[in-house]
Amino acid sequence: MTHSPSPLVIDGISKRYGDLTALDGMSFTVHPGEIYGFVGSNGAGKSTTMRIALGVISADSGEVRLGGRPLTESSRRRIGYMPEERGLYPKERVGAQLTYLARLHGVDKRPATSRTSELLEQLGLSDRANDQLESLSLGNQQRVQLAAALVHDPDVLVLDEPFSGLDPVAVNVMSDMLVERAGAGVPVLFSSHQLDLVQRLCHRVGIVAAGRMRAEGTVDELRDTGEDTYEVHVDASGDWWGDLSGVRRVGGDGTVSLFTVDPGSPTTDQDILRTALGAGPVHHFTRRRPDLSDLFQEVVKP
Known part of the structure; x- marks a missing residue:
């Protein structure tokens, strides 16, 4: 019906x-x-x-x-x-x-x-x-x-x-x-x-x-209201991302790093990838959109 x-x-x-x-x-x-x-x-x-x-x-x-x-x-x-x-x-x-x-x-x-x-x-x-x-x-x-x-x-x-x-x-x-x-x-x-x-x-x-x-x-x-996260696996030491404007490392282990980009920053995903390639061989690069559970935690937190 x-x-x-x-x-x-x-x-x-x-x-x-x-x-x-x-x-x-x-x-x-x-x-x-x-x-x-x-x-x-x-x-x-x-x-x-x-x-x-x-x-x-x-x-x-x-x-x-x-x-x-x-x-x-x-x-x-x-x-x-x-x-x-x-x-x-x-x-x-x-x-x-x-x-x-x-x-x-x-x-x-x-x-x-x-x-x-x-x-x-x-x-x-x-x-x-x-x-x-x-x-x-x-x-x-x-x-x-x-x-x-x-x-x-x-x-x-x-x-x-x-x-x-x-x-x-x-x-x-x-x-x-x-x-x-x-x-x-x-x-x-x-x-x-x-x-x-x-x-x-x-x-x-x-x-x-x-x-x-x-x-x-x-x-x-x-x-779209949440922060994207970038996961990069690159054979490089030190803060190779340090010159990228508004980029923050928020997690990772060893040669794997997770980054977010501050709102309003001119840095793009391609900027992160180019900088990583300049620092060493890149084995993995991905952009993660926040899922609903991430947004839920952000919205309801006190």
Whole structure:
């Protein structure tokens, strides 16, 4: 099913618990067909933001909108939610409870049953439909939890740590499902501590700390804000790079050195390479762009 484009807008929401500020003017938008990675340390405000979007808790100020309108009890039913604290019934049969959850979201019995079968097949669980949930491995239980978020064919997906505890095969299955949903026009918001997955899957990323959005953009935009590192392996002694403006050695061992270049310095990678070649044989030279985990550490540090 192709979904009508409806952005999920988090607009200036704040939440306090006594003296603790959980959220302080949190704002971002997840566009139709976009996978948005929501990352931050424990206690940064990710789960609180998601729970407010779902109406589980209320904000002190600010607003959550879907398609330009404030979320209501009715429109929240069009959100597929996967909580960090998994909440299915362990002693109920897998297929029956998925169909039941679809019916709770207003899906008629026949399409609810059909959708359940379709999802279990996609997730490789067709043969477990009549099994109790607790008889499944933890990874397969996680797949069922994703199916529960998808079974009513939601207009928005909100997933809190969906990849936690999954083996690599299950990670790939879940990743493919999220990409498929985004391809159908669904805004997908998920939080994760697995930054390699966020970097691989997400169109845009928001990095939060202490209840505030600290950095936001595409992965490439965020990586462009960090320092490149140059790794050089050259048979030379002494500070052969010493005459290069703004070049700092930040690591290395023996004839292998790691360098950064100060912002605004006229020195280029070619300048570093030419100087290294003038000092001795160069066995290796590479430019490393910062990855998302490097940027995350830089953004959230006190």
